Amino acid sequence: MHEAVETDFAEQGRLLFAGPCDFIFASAKASDLPVIGPPEIAFAGRSNVGKSSLLNALTNRKTLARVSNTPGRTQQLNFFALGGAPGAERLRLVDMPGYGYAAVGKEKVANWSQLMRDYLKGRASLARVFVLVDGRRGVKPLDEEMFDLLDQSAVSYQVILTKHDELKIAERDEVLAATTKALEKRPAAFPEVIFTSAQSGEGIAELRAAIAKLMAERNA
Template identity: 70%
Template sequence: MPGYGYAAASKQKIASWTDLMRDFLRGRASLLRVFVLVDGRHGLKPVDAEMMDLLDRSAMSYQIVLTKRDEVKVAELDKRVEETLKAIEKRPAAFPQVIFTSSQSFAGIPDVRAGIARLMAERGF
């Protein structure tokens, strides 16, 4: 769900969105993987953990894609990826690879595309 961590809405409205997402994920055999976009400047936040909990409970494969790579100091890039990998290592539905992307330089975008292409090829699409 785009912007789930940045919604200026009531708790009741956000709860209804959570129900909507849960219903959407239930029984979606054609959905191969969810890509969870996380602001790379800050890393995983509690709201991201809530999303991962929902995906784990739904047995929906997901992969973390860190964004805004160009806004993170070079010395912190590997650290941010390692922190994220550690946070997802025991999550049952998490794909054990993190991609760090930049919309400015397009870094990581070929990796996301390649991952999607691999998934589709594996499933015969």
């Protein structure tokens, strides 16, 4: 029975992300946030962690999110309508500004940080934040700061490890175990860590299934 349920979520996830996905809104400050509508899934992570590449792989698009060799290009909250025309979408994806890029001015970093705090505070439609962590490096202090913010905001979050294809098997097992352990005592963290690769497609179906399951639980 358990296997059948999981297979069903995998299919639901495939169908959800096979549908239309369109950019609908960009917010540079809290006062510009769109009116609350369908559930929102946000993606956060250090600059250059591969967030844009993962969003493109997740949605079967090549250019949904801008991929750049220059970290820090995402300077606002970008909202995408998934699974229906804007206004009738089943879900919204939110691309959050990357954090930890030292070459960006302190004032701009402060503005981004405040925008993220304002968004996380009391956003009733926010179902979960997926925090991307570079699988080659594991959880770093800046990632821990993001975990702290999410714990303090009482926002459910789940860690997604990236760049699975760039590690050896033993290295993958090691970073997965270390990441899982780092989340053990965090109150808002979802315990399951998903290892992904935007290049090979590893973990993408699993991530889609996790999102479909979350939506089913939220609508139950």
